[in-house]
Amino acid sequence: MKHWVSISSTIVLAFVLTGCVTSEQVDAMLANATPATANERRVITEYVRETFKDPYSIRDAEISYFFVNSKGHRAGCISLNGKNSFGAYIGKREMGLQIAGGKLIIYAVQDDISCKTMTNRGIRWQQFPELEAL
Numbered sequence: 001m002k003h004w005v006s007i008s009s010t011i012v013l014a015f016v017l018t019g020c021v022t023s024e025q026v027d028a029m030l031a032n033a034t035p036a037t038a039n040e041r042r043v044i045t046e047y048v049r050e051t052f053k054d055p056y057s058i059r060d061a062e063i064s065y066f067f068v069n070s071k072g073h074r075a076g077c078i079s080l081n082g083k084n085s086f087g088a089y090i091g092k093r094e095m096g097l098q099i100a101g102g103k104l105i106i107y108a109v110q111d112d113i114s115c116k117t118m119t120n121r122g123i124r125w126q127q128f129p130e131l132e133a134l
Contacts, residue, residue, distance in 0.1 A: 021070045030123050033065035036076060040066060040099050044078060045130045047097075047104050057083040060092055061131035064115070065124045066099075073100040077115035077123075078108070080131060094119070 021029075036044070041063065049055050058080050066076035075098045084090050096112035098105050119125075 025070065026121060029067040029069065030065075030118065030121055033067040033076075033123060035126060036063050036066045036074075039102055040074065040076075041128070041130055043099060043102065043104050044097065045134070047108070048078075048131055049134055051107075052082060053085055054083045054087075055131075055134045057089070058131045058134060059089075061128035062125045063128040064118065065126075067123075069098065071098075073098040073105065075099075075106075077112065077118060078128060078131070079115070079125070080128070 044063070048058070052058070059082075061078065061080040064077040064079075066074045069075040075096070077094050077096050079092055079094045081089055081092045093110050094112055094115035095108035095110050096106070096114045097108050
């Protein structure tokens with residue numbers, strides 16, 4: 001049973017960023033991906049500052065290029081290494097999110113399979129020094 005729950009969770013997460021689209025549509029979205037805007041970076045930085053247990057410990061932060069998903073929202077991923085509740089670094093994690101109207105509408109999903117899929121499909125990444133400077 002646990003195996004099926006894991007598979008269904010993976011399928012649901014895969015649609016968080018891309019929606020129900022074909023492989024060709026995903027390739028087109030990624031081909032048109034652009035760097036996150038200054039406002040998108042600000043929104044994400046505020047989200048991390050307000051929700052992470054120790055946002056000041058973040059290192060190795062990166063942000064993917066953003067694209068317009070099938071729902072018409074800007075979507076992308078962040079990748080970072082931060083401390084957990086015990087004060088230990090947990091290793092680099094990827095989180096997917098969506099932004100619409102200048103606001104975060106789908107909050108970060110840790111270890112989002114969609115981010116791994118996008119990375120495997122060639123989405124580009126940039127350094128995200130704003131998160132490391134918190």
